Amino acid sequence: MLSRVAEAIYWAGRYIERAENIARLIRVNSHLMMDTPKGISPGWEPLISITGLGPEFEQGSDEMSERNVVKFLIGDPKNPSSVLSSLKIARENCRTIREIIPRTAWQRLNKLYLFAKDSVPSGLTQKGRDSYLDGIIAGSQQLNGLFASVMYQDEAWHFLRIGRNIERAEMTTRILDVRSTDLLSDAEELFESRSFETVQWISILKSLSAYSIYRRTMQVRVSRTPVLEFLFHDVHFPRSIGHCLTSVEESVATLANSTLPLKALRIVEQKLNRQKMDNLKQQALHDFIDDLQLNIRRFHDALEKQYFLPH
Numbered sequence: 001m002l003s004r005v006a007e008a009i010y011w012a013g014r015y016i017e018r019a020e021n022i023a024r025l026i027r028v029n030s031h032l033m034m035d036t037p038k039g040i041s042p043g044w045e046p047l048i049s050i051t052g053l054g055p056e057f058e059q060g061s062d063e064m065s066e067r068n069v070v071k072f073l074i075g076d077p078k079n080p081s082s083v084l085s086s087l088k089i090a091r092e093n094c095r096t097i098r099e100i101i102p103r104t105a106w107q108r109l110n111k112l113y114l115f116a117k118d119s120v121p122s123g124l125t126q127k128g129r130d131s132y133l134d135g136i137i138a139g140s141q142q143l144n145g146l147f148a149s150v151m152y153q154d155e156a157w158h159f160l161r162i163g164r165n166i167e168r169a170e171m172t173t174r175i176l177d178v179r180s181t182d183l184l185s186d187a188e189e190l191f192e193s194r195s196f197e198t199v200q201w202i203s204i205l206k207s208l209s210a211y212s213i214y215r216r217t218m219q220v221r222v223s224r225t226p227v228l229e230f231l232f233h234d235v236h237f238p239r240s241i242g243h244c245l246t247s248v249e250e251s252v253a254t255l256a257n258s259t260l261p262l263k264a265l266r267i268v269e270q271k272l273n274r275q276k277m278d279n280l281k282q283q284a285l286h287d288f289i290d291d292l293q294l295n296i297r298r299f300h301d302a303l304e305k306q307y308f309l310p311h
Contacts, residue, residue, distance in 0.1 A: 014164065029047055074132070
C-alpha cells in the first residue's frame with residue numbers, strides 16, 4: 001500500500017471520530033447544565049480543556065460563554081478540530097483515495113459534511129442544537145457502519161480502524177482527566193452529599209454513550225472506582241480504552257513490518273493493565289492519564305515513522 005493512502009485513510013478515521021466525539025461532548029454538557037444542583041454550574045470551559053484547544057480559542061475570544069464555546073467547537077473554520085473542520089479534513093483525505101473507499105461511504109461523508117456546513121446557524125441556537133448534534137452523531141455512526149459492512153478488509157480498512165480507535169482512546173482519557181475534577185471542589189464546599197458526584201460520573205458515562213451499558217454490566221452504583229475500572233479496563237465496551245487498544249493491536253498485527261509500532265503499543269497496554277483503579281486519588285489519576293497519553297503519542301509516532309510519508 002502507498003504511504004499516502006495509508007496516511008489519508010488513517011486520518012480520515014481519526015477526524016470522522018473526532019467530529020462525533022465533539023458533538024457528544026457539547027450535547028452532554030448542555031444536558032449536564034440542566035441536571036446539576038442550583039448554585040453549581042459545569043460551565044463551558046471544561047470542553048475547551050478536554051479538547052486541548054485553549055490557545056486556539058483565546059485567539060478569537062476572551063470569554064468562555066456558552067455561545068462562544070459552542071460556536072468554536074461546532075463551526076469555527078479557524079479551529080482545526082471543530083465538527084465542521086474535522087469533517088472537511090476527513091472529506092479531503094477521502095477525496096484523494098476515492099478508489100479505496102466504498103462509493104456509498106464517500107456519498108454519505110459528502111452528505112454529512114454538507115449537513116454540518118449548511119446547518120451551523122441552527123446548531124448554534126439552543127432550540128436547534130440537539131437536532132444538529134444528533135445529525136452529526138448519527139451520520140458518523142452510519143459512516144462507520146458502512147465501512148464495517150461494505151469496505152474490503154485489507155490494509156486500508158485496518159488503517160481506518162487504527163485511526164478511529166486511537167482517536168477514541170485519546171478522547172476517553174481526556175474526558176476522564178477533566179471531568180473527574182472540574183466540579184468536585186465546588187461541590188464539597190456547598191454540601192456533603194454523594195448526589196453531585198453521582199451526577200458527575202453519570203455525565204462522564206453519557207459523554208461516551210456508556211451509561212446504560214455500565215448499569216447492565218457492572219450492576220453497582222455509579223461511583224468513581226467502578227466507572228474508572230469500566231472505562232479503562234473493560235475490553236468489551238467499544239469506547240473503553242482497553243477495547244480501543246486491543247482493536248488497534250489486532251489491526252497493527254496484520255500489517256507488514258509492524259514490529260516497532262507493536263512494541264510501542266504494547267508498552268501502552270502493559271501500563272494500562274498494571275494500573276489498579278482502587279483508591280486511585282485524583283493527582284495519581286491525572287499523572288497516570290498523562291503518562292498514558294504520552295505513550296499513545298509515541299505509538300502514533302512509531303506508526304507514522306513506519307508507514308507514512310516523511311513531513
